[in-house]
Amino acid sequence: MTETTSFELDPLVFDIDQLHTLASEQAVHDGLSDFKNNCVTWAEVEGNLLSATIEDSETNEALGLEMRYDADGNLLSDCECGRTNGELCRHSVAALFTYSARVGSPKELLSAGESAIEERMQSARAEVRTEHLSGEPAFGAWHGAPGR
Numbered sequence: 001m002t003e004t005t006s007f008e009l010d011p012l013v014f015d016i017d018q019l020h021t022l023a024s025e026q027a028v029h030d031g032l033s034d035f036k037n038n039c040v041t042w043a044e045v046e047g048n049l050l051s052a053t054i055e056d057s058e059t060n061e062a063l064g065l066e067m068r069y070d071a072d073g074n075l076l077s078d079c080e081c082g083r084t085n086g087e088l089c090r091h092s093v094a095a096l097f098t099y100s101a102r103v104g105s106p107k108e109l110l111s112a113g114e115s116a117i118e119e120r121m122q123s124a125r126a127e128v129r130t131e132h133l134s135g136e137p138a139f140g141a142w143h144g145a146p147g148r
């Protein structure tokens with residue numbers, strides 16, 4: 001119920017589609033795997049700055065990274081791996097997953113498939129509600145009856 005609100009308050013929370021516009025398929029895949037393997041050893045948000053420490057799964061090296069929005073709303077990532085030219089590296093992706101999980105809306109990120117299922121469930125609920133309302137003419141007739 002607070003999803004829309006929390007998204008506005010937390011611009012660092014992404015859905016999977018947004019993530020794919022910021023990072024390569026490979027980085028999203030690797031970043032998700034790093035997140036699941038708890039490679040992100042530390043993460044903190046202060047203002048619009050997300051700082052994190054991530055253990056590189058290949059070198060076991062602890063990498064520091066900082067992410068923030070510039071004045072134009074572009075997400076900037078500065079990771080010690082140095083592989084962030086224009087796109088997010090796997091560490092940045094993992095940090096975003098960690099942050100999103102922490103603020104309580106990991107479902108958009110974790111599986112595009114799952115959120116598609118959720119959407120279908122929501123529209124199914126809407127259909128049920130409509131049937132329910134229109135399927136009770138007797139109730140409407142009662143209410144329409146003169147109350148004398």
Ligand SMILES: [Zn+2]
Pocket residue numbers: 063065079080081082083089090091092
């Ligand atoms: Zn990196």
